[in-house]
Amino acid sequence: MSTMREVAAAAGVxxxxxxxxxxxxxxxxxxxRERVQAILREMNYVPSDLPAALRAGRxxxxxxxxxxxxxxxxxxITQAVQISANERxxxxxxxxxxxxxxAEPSMVEGLLKRGLSGLIMTPIGPDQSYLRAWSGKVPLVFVDRQPSQLAADSISDDDEGGAVLATxxxxEHGHRRIAFLGDHPVFLTTIKRVEGYCAELGRSGIEPDEDLIVPGVNDRAEAREAVTRLLALPDPPTAIFSSNARCTMVLLPAIENLGLAVVGFxxxxxxDVVTPSVTVIDQDPHKIGRLAAERVFDRLDHPARRFRRRTVLPVGLRRRRSCCATPQNPAGEPCT
Structure with a gap:
């Protein structure tokens, strides 16, 4: 697509x-006028509406x-952002x-070079300092995971508090050998959830066992391997805290009919319809997406604001049956 500058150079104006x-x-x-119009047609010039949009405050x-x-x-989260964006x-x-x-830096900067009005992202890498050059030009809002080496707006859940609730x-159901299965150990979400899990065990007089902490469970093969290794321990777990929804979904086939109690983050x-239905730490991703979009709008409407805001949302426990599963009753009982 030709730019106005290229048209000007071709027309000599x-x-x-x-x-x-x-x-x-x-x-x-x-x-x-006629010469410029001919060049516009020849180069198939199509204007970008972004500069005008920004000048108009939108x-x-x-x-x-x-x-x-x-x-x-x-x-x-993405659906909520799209709904909010459409309304705007x-x-x-x-x-x-x-x-x-x-690949994160090149992918993200490739997006930003398209002339975005704002970016909402969840980082996968350990360092977002490459975005410092952009932070003063484009509203950046991080969701679920906070950035590293960068001051920016963020909206996330209470990861540590949710892990405390689950553990x-x-x-309270009588388990003393509780395994932790989760995402990559470098993610702040995983770090905070491990901290909450270990802290609650410690408050109950239980020394956390490193053999029961298994990060990096992202597919069914890794889940099967993790469960096999855990059950082979001299003192295997009777319950599992799964630290994210994707991990829980790949875990369920690996523990079918084993009677291991489960709470997922x-x-x-x-x-709610699998057997047993899964007790979870209840997040609100739609609220995260909506708040992230609103933060972008606020930055666009008030570009002079420099203070970066970190929002941490509370989470709750949604009781179902999986937390009550036992070898004698793998389908569990309703949790009250």
Whole structure:
């Protein structure tokens, strides 16, 4: 797509003259106007509405960069951003960052170079300092995971508090050997959930056992391997705290009919109808997405504001049957 600057160079005039011709200014000399119009047609010039949108105090495109677009949690965040953007007369551009942490900078900066009005993202890499050059130009809002080496707005859940709730609930059901299965150990969400899990065990007089902490469970094969290793321990776990919805979904086939009690961090589709139905720490990804979009709007409306805000949302426990599963009753009982 040709730019106005390229049209100006081809026509031998200034960018301002091209703009005046394009906008129908009658004061441009006829020969100049006709020459510029011919070049506009020849180069198939299509204007970008972003500069005009920004001058008018509104924006046209919000970028959304998330780890996995099919993950129910991130899909719900994206849907909420899209709804909020549409209400504002804006569009969204969504990309999945995948699992290659080294690719994050190029993928994210590639989005930003498209002239985004704002970016909402969940980082997958350990360092977001590459975004410092952009932070003063484009509103950046991080969701679920806070950035590292960068001061920016963020909206996340109470990861540590949710882990405390899950661990305490399993302890109240009499479990003393509780395993932790989760995401990559470098993610702040995983770190905080491990901290909450260990802290609650410690308050109950139980020394956390490193053999029961298994990060990096992202697919069914890894889940089967983790469960096999855990059950082979001299003193195997009787319960599992799964630290995210994706991990819980790949875990369920590996523990079918084993009678292991489970509490997962994050709800997911069908969690209430599988056997046993899954007790979860209940997040609100739609609220996260809506608040993130509103934060972008606020930054666009008030560009002079420099203070970065961190919002941490409370979570709760949704009781179902999986927390009551036993080897004698793998289907569990309703939790009250």
């Amino acid at each position: 200034s960018v301002k003259t091209v703009s005046r011709v394009f906008n129908g200014d009658p004061h441009v000399l006829r020969p100049t 924006a046209s495109v919000i970028g959304v960069a998330i780890p996995d677009i099919i993950d129910p949690f991130f899909a719900a 007369g804006m569009q969204t551009l969504v990309t999945s960052l995948g699992g290659d942490v080294s 305490r609930h399993l302890l 994050g709800d997911f589709p069908m969690a």
